[in-house]
Amino acid sequence: MSTATPHLHTNERAGHRLPVSRGRLSVDERVRKRTREDHPRDTPVPGAPPIRIQGLHKSFGDHEVLKGIDLTIERGQVVCVIGPSGSGKSTLLRTVNLLEWPTQGKVFIEGIDITNPDVNLDKIRTRIGMVFQSFNLFPHMTVLRNVTIAQEKVLERSKAEAEQIARAMLERVGLSEKADAHPSQLSGGQQQRVAIARSLAMNPDMMMFDEPTSALDPELVGEVLDVMQRLATDGMTMMVVTHEMGFAREVGTHLVFMDDGQIVEEGDPREVIAHPQQPRTQLFLSKVL
Numbered sequence: 001m002s003t004a005t006p007h008l009h010t011n012e013r014a015g016h017r018l019p020v021s022r023g024r025l026s027v028d029e030r031v032r033k034r035t036r037e038d039h040p041r042d043t044p045v046p047g048a049p050p051i052r053i054q055g056l057h058k059s060f061g062d063h064e065v066l067k068g069i070d071l072t073i074e075r076g077q078v079v080c081v082i083g084p085s086g087s088g089k090s091t092l093l094r095t096v097n098l099l100e101w102p103t104q105g106k107v108f109i110e111g112i113d114i115t116n117p118d119v120n121l122d123k124i125r126t127r128i129g130m131v132f133q134s135f136n137l138f139p140h141m142t143v144l145r146n147v148t149i150a151q152e153k154v155l156e157r158s159k160a161e162a163e164q165i166a167r168a169m170l171e172r173v174g175l176s177e178k179a180d181a182h183p184s185q186l187s188g189g190q191q192q193r194v195a196i197a198r199s200l201a202m203n204p205d206m207m208m209f210d211e212p213t214s215a216l217d218p219e220l221v222g223e224v225l226d227v228m229q230r231l232a233t234d235g236m237t238m239m240v241v242t243h244e245m246g247f248a249r250e251v252g253t254h255l256v257f258m259d260d261g262q263i264v265e266e267g268d269p270r271e272v273i274a275h276p277q278q279p280r281t282q283l284f285l286s287k288v289l
Contacts, residue, residue: 045111
């Protein structure tokens with residue numbers, strides 16, 4: 001793992017100029033230095049929703065991708081975000097743990113304002129599981145090692161404890177027999193299930209999925225959706241950017257339709273899909289259902 005100093009660029013928000021590591025999870029040098037410190041501002045607020053997004057804007061240069069998003073996700077909800085390509089869905093998801101810094105607005109995780117430059121962002125991120133379109137597995141490591149390495153490096157679990165948890169999570173996603181295999185020996189669906197197991201091994205309070213089936217062959221989609229459905233049944237709080245309308249309708253508890261960086265319509269998934277109220281939602285659904 002490289003220890004080279006990451007390239008930094010500057011991100012302005014709320015009058016602050018923050019050093020941001022391009023392409024790295026730790027985006028604020030001050031946050032990185034505070035990783036092992038505890039502070040009341042880093043403590044979840046009892047009863048607060050897992051995720052609250054307030055007045056969120058995000059621009060890339062002159063292009064505004066998010067235009068004032070307000071969204072609250074309650075504990076145990078499965079919020080599915082749908083919409084055309086380029087509508088801002090993935091950017092919204094990535095702002096939840098500040099993989100993308102908002103240009104304006106706030107993001108609260110369990111009541112903690114993570115846009116506050118003094119919070120311990122690395123600590124808060126351990127409570128948010130992320131699963132991306134690409135699997136991001138280490139190809140030279142076994143499946144087991146892929147699931148243990150973050151536990152040991154970030155959570156400082158012993159090797160024995162990390163392996164015990166990893167094996168339990170692999171069993172949970174139906175891959176206990178693949179612990180000693182390498183990613184190249186797995187199908188795309190199996191690799192994505194390993195990525196889910198890796199996130200679950202960190203014991204997150206919530207899970208974010210960014211189109212987790214979009215890179216899979218059609219016949220492999222079901223096995224990943226089955227794992228996600230079991231997580232939902234177990235009460236995991238989930239935010240899912242997806243094109244899988246069946247999953248959104250049957251598993252989702254709240255549906256958000258986005259277009260042009262805005263939430264156009266939201267509500268009960270079955271109601272929105274069956275009886276959309278906004279013309280833009282009607283047009284989109286007419287083309288994908």
